[in-house]
Amino acid sequence: MNLEKVIFGFFILLAFTLNFGFVIGQIDVAHQHDVNELFAAIVVNLIATVIKFGDRTQVGALHLATSLVADLQLIAASLVWWNALYITQLGMTPAITTTIVSLSAGALAANLVSVILLIGETLQHRR
Amino acid sequence: MPNIFFLMLRRLRTPIITLILIYAVSVFGLVLIPGMDDAGQPYRMDFFHAIYFISYTATTIGFGEIPYAFTSAQRMWVLVCIYLAVIGWAYALSSIFALTRDQALTKAIQYTRFTSKVKRMNEPFYLICGYGQTGRILCQVLDTQDIRFVVIDLREERINDVALADYHFDAPFYAGDAANPELLKIAGLSHPRCIGVLGITGNENTNLSIAITAFVLRPKLLSICRSKNQEISDNMASFGTNKVINMFEAVGQQFQLAMHAPAVSHLRKILSDFPGNPFPPSIKPPKGHWVIVGYGRFGRSIHKALSQEGISVHIIDPDPQPELDPQIYHQALGVDAASLKTAGIEHAVGLFVCHDDDANNLSSLATARAINPALFIVARQNLATNHLLFNAFAPNFISIRSEVVAHEALRAMANPLLAQFVLALVTKEDEWASQLTIDIDNLCQGIVPEHWTVRLNAKNPAAVQAFLARPLPSLQIKHFYHSVIDHGRPLQCIALLRRHGEKDILLPKADDMLRYGDELLFIGDHHAQQSHQAMCSEVSLMEYARTGVEQPQSWIFRKIAAWRERS
Numbered sequence: 001m002n003l004e005k006v007i008f009g010f011f012i013l014l015a016f017t018l019n020f021g022f023v024i025g026q027i028d029v030a031h032q033h034d035v036n037e038l039f040a041a042i043v044v045n046l047i048a049t050v051i052k053f054g055d056r057t058q059v060g061a062l063h064l065a066t067s068l069v070a071d072l073q074l075i076a077a078s079l080v081w082w083n084a085l086y087i088t089q090l091g092m093t094p095a096i097t098t099t100i101v102s103l104s105a106g107a108l109a110a111n112l113v114s115v116i117l118l119i120g121e122t123l124q125h126r127r
Numbered sequence: 128m129p130n131i132f133f134l135m136l137r138r139l140r141t142p143i144i145t146l147i148l149i150y151a152v153s154v155f156g157l158v159l160i161p162g163m164d165d166a167g168q169p170y171r172m173d174f175f176h177a178i179y180f181i182s183y184t185a186t187t188i189g190f191g192e193i194p195y196a197f198t199s200a201q202r203m204w205v206l207v208c209i210y211l212a213v214i215g216w217a218y219a220l221s222s223i224f225a226l227t228r229d230q231a232l233t234k235a236i237q238y239t240r241f242t243s244k245v246k247r248m249n250e251p252f253y254l255i256c257g258y259g260q261t262g263r264i265l266c267q268v269l270d271t272q273d274i275r276f277v278v279i280d281l282r283e284e285r286i287n288d289v290a291l292a293d294y295h296f297d298a299p300f301y302a303g304d305a306a307n308p309e310l311l312k313i314a315g316l317s318h319p320r321c322i323g324v325l326g327i328t329g330n331e332n333t334n335l336s337i338a339i340t341a342f343v344l345r346p347k348l349l350s351i352c353r354s355k356n357q358e359i360s361d362n363m364a365s366f367g368t369n370k371v372i373n374m375f376e377a378v379g380q381q382f383q384l385a386m387h388a389p390a391v392s393h394l395r396k397i398l399s400d401f402p403g404n405p406f407p408p409s410i411k412p413p414k415g416h417w418v419i420v421g422y423g424r425f426g427r428s429i430h431k432a433l434s435q436e437g438i439s440v441h442i443i444d445p446d447p448q449p450e451l452d453p454q455i456y457h458q459a460l461g462v463d464a465a466s467l468k469t470a471g472i473e474h475a476v477g478l479f480v481c482h483d484d485d486a487n488n489l490s491s492l493a494t495a496r497a498i499n500p501a502l503f504i505v506a507r508q509n510l511a512t513n514h515l516l517f518n519a520f521a522p523n524f525i526s527i528r529s530e531v532v533a534h535e536a537l538r539a540m541a542n543p544l545l546a547q548f549v550l551a552l553v554t555k556e557d558e559w560a561s562q563l564t565i566d567i568d569n570l571c572q573g574i575v576p577e578h579w580t581v582r583l584n585a586k587n588p589a590a591v592q593a594f595l596a597r598p599l600p601s602l603q604i605k606h607f608y609h610s611v612i613d614h615g616r617p618l619q620c621i622a623l624l625r626r627h628g629e630k631d632i633l634l635p636k637a638d639d640m641l642r643y644g645d646e647l648l649f650i651g652d653h654h655a656q657q658s659h660q661a662m663c664s665e666v667s668l669m670e671y672a673r674t675g676v677e678q679p680q681s682w683i684f685r686k687i688a689a690w691r692e693r694s
Contacts, residue, residue, distance in 0.1 A: 036158070039174055043151040050144050054137020056130075082175050 011048040012118050015070065016111040018044055023105045028094035033101055035081070041104070042074045045111075059121060066114040073107035131232075131239055138226055142219035149215040153181045153208035160204050164195045172201075185212030237301065244299040245315045250275050253540065254315050256305035256337050257328030258285050260511045260529030261353070263292075265325070265536060268401045270294045277315050279305050281328070306336040308344070316344050323349035323540055327532060331359050342366040351536050355424065370539035374532050379428030381531075382505070384553065386412050386436050390561035395549055397567060398650075399538040402577040406568065410524050413503050414438060415476030420461035420491045422448055425481040425507055441470040462490040464498060472498050481507040481526075485516070492520055544648035545578050548624045551633060563634070567650065570619050576650040578623075581607070581659055583645045589662055589669035594643045600673060604647070605637035611658045611668045614675040618658055620651025 018041040025032030049067040052060065077100045084096045136143075157177040164170040172180075176194060183190050184205065197205065226232060252275035255262055262278065266289075269276050278300040280286045289300040303310045305328055315321045324345075326337035334352045341350040351370040354360045360371045385392040393409040400407050417433055419426050422444035433440050442451060443461035459466035461480075472478070478495050480488040488506055495502055504522035508514065517525050538546055552560065567576060583590035583602075593602045604625070610616040625635040626646040632639075641647075649659065662668045671677055 035174060036155075039151075039155065039158075043147060046147050047144050050136075050140050050147065053140055054133050056133075078174075085173070086175065 008051060009118060011044060011051055012111075012114050015041065015044045015048045015067075016108070016115050019070070019074070019104060019108045019111050023101055023108050025101075027101045028098045030092035030094075030097045033097065038074070038078060038081075038100075038104065041107075042071075042078060045070050045074055045107070048114075059117060063114060063117055066110045066117070069110040070107040070114070073103050073110065077101075077103035077107070131235055134235070135226060135232070139219075139222055142215075142222040146215045146219050149208075149211045150178075150181060150185065153185070153204075153211065154178050156204045156208070157181065157201070160201050161198075162195060162201050163198050170195065181208060181212070184209060185216065187213070241299050241301040242313050244297075245277055245313065245318060248275065248277070248299075248315065248318060248320055251320050251322045252276055252315065252318075254279075254311070254321055254324045256280070256311070256324070256326050256333070258289060258300075259327070259329055261327045261532045261536070262325075263288075264529060264533040265327070266292065266294065266298070268533070268537060270296075271401070271403065279303055279310065279314050281305070281330075281333075304333070306330075306333040308336075308340040311337065311340050312344065316341060316348070321345070321348065323351065325536060325540075326350070326352035327536065328353075331355055335359055335363055338363040338366045338368045342368070349540065351539050353532055353536075370536070372532050372535045372539075374528055374535075375424040375428045377531055377535050378425060378526055379432040382412070382429060383432035383435060385410055386414070386432075386438075388557045388560070390557040390564060391552055391555060394560045394564050394567075395552055397564065397575055398545065398549055398552075398578070399534050400575040401537065402575050404575045406573050406575060412505070412524075413476040416441070416471055416474060417477045417479065418443065418467065418470045418472055418475050418495070419479040419481065420444075420467075421480065421482040421487075421507075422446075422451075422456075423481065423483055425483075426479065429479055429481065441475075443467070443470050460487065460491075462487055462494060464494055467491070467495050467498060472502070475499065475502065477503040477505070479505050479507075480522075483507075483509055485509050485513045489516055489520060492522060496520075542578055542580055542648070544580050544624050544626060544646060547626075547631060548633065548648060551624075551631065555633075566621060570621060570650075571652055577653055577656050578648065578650045579656050579659065581647045581649065581663060583641060583643060583647070587663045589664065589666050590643070592666045593669055593673065597670070602641045602673060603637065604635055604639050604641060606669075606672045607647070607649070607659060607662075608637065609672045609675075611662055611672055614671065618651065618655040620649045620655035620659075622647050622649055624648040 018037060022033055022037040022041055045067065049064070049071055052064045052067055055061070055063065080096065080100050080103065084090050084092060090096065154174065154177045157172050157180065158174055160172075162170045162172055180193060185208070253269065255265060255276050255278050258266070258278050258280040262280070266276060266278065273295070275296060276298055278286065278289050278298055280300075280302060281304055283302040286300050286302040289298055301310075301314065305311060305326070311324075316324060324337060324341045326334035328334055328337075331354055334354060338350055338352045341348055346367060350368045351372065352363050352368050353372045353374060354363060355373070355375065357373065360373045363371045381392065384395065389409060389411040393407070396407045414436075415438070417438055417440045419429055419433075419440055419442045422430070422442050426442065426444070430440060430442065440455055442448070442456045443459050443466055444456070445458065445460045447458055448456055457466070457469055459469075461467060461470075461482075472495050478492070480491045482488050482491070485508060488508070492504055492506055496504065505524045505526060506517060506520070506522040508517050508525050508527045511527060511529055538549060570576060583594070585591060604622050607622065608617050608620065610618055622635055623633070624647070625632045625639065625641075626648075627642060627644065635647075649655070662672060667677075
C-alpha cells in the first residue's frame with residue numbers, strides 16, 4: 001500500500017462527497033444546504049488542487065483541470081451567497097439558493113470526473 | 128516557462144497545503160465559537176467575517192476585533208490562530224526563498240529564458256561560441272554595427288560578463304558546453320535568422336565539433352572556427368568550414384606581407400580594421416638580421432615568413448630544437464644580455480619576442496633595447512589585460528593573439544565582396560595601394576571607413592526602376608556619388624569593387640555603365656551608407672540621383688507635370 005496514493009484518493013473522494021452532501025436536497029430550500037459543508041468542500045477542493053500540482057502526464061493535467069473547475073464553481077457559489085447577505089441584503093430567497101446550489105452542482109460534476117479518472121487509473125494499474 | 132511554474136508549485140505543495148489547513152481550521156473555529164454583540168445578545172460569526180478577520184490577522188495587519196468586541200473564548204482561539212498562522216507563513220516563505228536559491232532550478236529558469244529569447248530573435252544574428260578575449264572584441268564590434276548575436280561559453284563566471292557588458296540590446300547568453308549539438312541547436316544554429324556560427328572557444332576539439340555540427344545541421348551557414356594547429360585546421364576545412372583561422376599562420380602571413388609590400392599590408396589592415404577606429408599605423412619592418420626569441424608555433428610561423436623573404440635570422444629558445452641548423456639557433460630563455468649578444472643583437476635590425484609568457488617577453492624586450500636602442504621590435508602580447516605594460520615599453524608592433532583572431536573573423540563575416548577585395552589586393556603593386564590609402568584617408572580623415580554592398584537585383588526596387596522601367600539616362604557609378612538631398616554635393620564614398628557575374632573589377636571608374644545584376648562594394652562614411660540604403664529602397668531618390676530633377680510624387684502633380692511638358 002502506498003501512503004501517497006491513499007492521501008491522493010482520500011482528498012479527491014472527500015472533495016466529491018462533501019460537494020455531494022452540500023448539493024443534495026431540494027434545490028430552492030435554503031435550510032437543506034449547510035454553509036459549513038460548503039466551506040469544508042471549498043477547503044478540501046483547494047487541498048486536492050495543490051496535491052495534483054506537478055503531475056506531467058496527460059491524465060495528471062486533466063486531474064488538475066477538473067479540480068480547478070470545481071474550485072472556480074464553488075468559490076463562485078460562495079460569492080453569490082456573500083453577495084446576497086451583505087451587498088444586496090436580499091437574504092436567501094429561493095432564486096438565490098437555486099443559483100448557489102446549481103453552481104455547486106456544476107462543481108460536483110467536475111469532481112465526479114475526477115473520481116472517474118481516479119478509478120480508471122486504478123483499474124488500469126491493477127495487478 | 129509553464130513547466131517551471133508547475134515544477135515550483137509541485138515543490139511548494141507541502142507549505143501551500145499547510146497554509147490552507149491553518150486558514151481553514153482558524154476560520155472554522157471562529158465560526159463555531161459563540162460571540163456576543165454590543166447589545167449582549169448571543170451572536171455567531173459568519174464565514175465571510177471570519178475569513179476577513181483571519182486574513183488580516185494571519186498576515187499581521189491587525190485591524191482589531193470586528194464586528195463586535197470578542198469574548199474571552201474567542202480571544203483564546205484567536206491567540207492560537209495567530210501563532211499557527213505566523214508559523215505557517217514563515218514556513219511557506221522560507222520554502223519559497225529556498226527554492227529560488229536552488230541551483231538546479233535557477234539553471235532550469237535560465238535555460239528556458241535563453242531558449243525563448245533565441246526563438247524570438249527576429250533580426251539576423253551570429254552565434255558566438257566562446258566568450259574569451261576574442262569573443263569580447265567581436266561582440267563589441269558587432270554591437271557597434273547593430274548586428275545581433277547569441278553567446279555561449281562553458282564558464283558561468285565568464286558568461287555573466289555578457290549581462291554586465293552594456294551592449295545596446297539584450298544579448299541572449301547561456302553557460303554550457305558548445306560541443307553539445309543539442310545546445311547549439313537551442314542557441315539558434317537552426318534558427319532561420321542565424322547568419323553565421325563562430326567557434327572561438329579555447330578548446331580546439333570543441334571548435335571542431337562546432338564545425339561538424341554546423342556542417343550537419345546547416346551546411347550552407349557561414350562558419351568560422353579557430354584552430355592552433357594544421358591537422359585540426361584541415362579537419363575543419365573538410366567539414367565545409369568557410370573560414371578556419373589558424374592564428375599563428377595568420378600572424379606570419381601578415382608579417383611577411385608587411386615586409387614584402389608595406390603599403391599593401393597597410394591598406395589591408397585599414398580595410399580589415401573595425402569601422403570608426405583610428406587608422407592603424409603603417410609598419411615598415413627593416414630588412415637585415417633578425418632575432419627571434421621563442422620558437423613555439425608563433426615563432427615557427429614567423430621564421431617561415433622571414434626565410435621566404437630571404438632574411439637572415441637567429442633563434443633563441445629554451446627547449447632543444449633539433450630540426451634547426453645549429454648555426455642559427457642556440458638554447459636559452461633569451462631574457463639575459465649574454466644570450467641575446469650570442470644571437471647577434473648588436474648588429475640586428477629587428478627582434479621578435481614571442482614566448483607564450485608576457486613577463487618573459489617584456490624582460491627580453493627591455494634587455495635587447497638596452498643593448499641596441501635602434502632595434503625594430505615586434506612583441507607578442509598574450510593577455511589583453513597586460514596592455515599597460517606593453518604600451519610602456521613601446522615596441523614598434525604588438526601582436527595580440529585575440530585581436531588577430533578577431534580581425535580575421537570579422538573580415539570573413541563582414542562582407543564577401545570586401546573579403547574578395549582584400550584577397551585581390553595582395554597581387555597589386557605597392558604604389559597603387561599607397562595611392563588608394565591616401566584617397567581613403569582624404570575620404571574619412573584618418574578614421575577607418577564603413578563598408579557596405581549595393582546589389583542591383585530584383586530585390587532592389589530602385590534598380591528595377593533604373594534598368595527596366597526608365598532605362599534612360601543609364602545608371603552609372605557616379606550617380607552613387609551624389610547626395611540624395613542636394614544634387615551637386617558629393618557623398619563621401621568610393622566604389623572599391625564591381626562584380627558582374629563572376630567578373631570582379633577593382634576600383635571601377637565613375638562613368639562605368641552599370642548593368643542589371645551588378646554588385647558594388649563601397650567604403651565611406653556613415654552618411655553615405657545611409658544615403659545608399661535610402662536610395663535603393665526609394666525609387667524617387669534614385670531618380671533624383673540619376674537626373675538631378677525632383678520627380679513629382681502624387682498623381683495630380685504627375686498629371687500637371689506631364690501636361691506642362693506637352694504644352
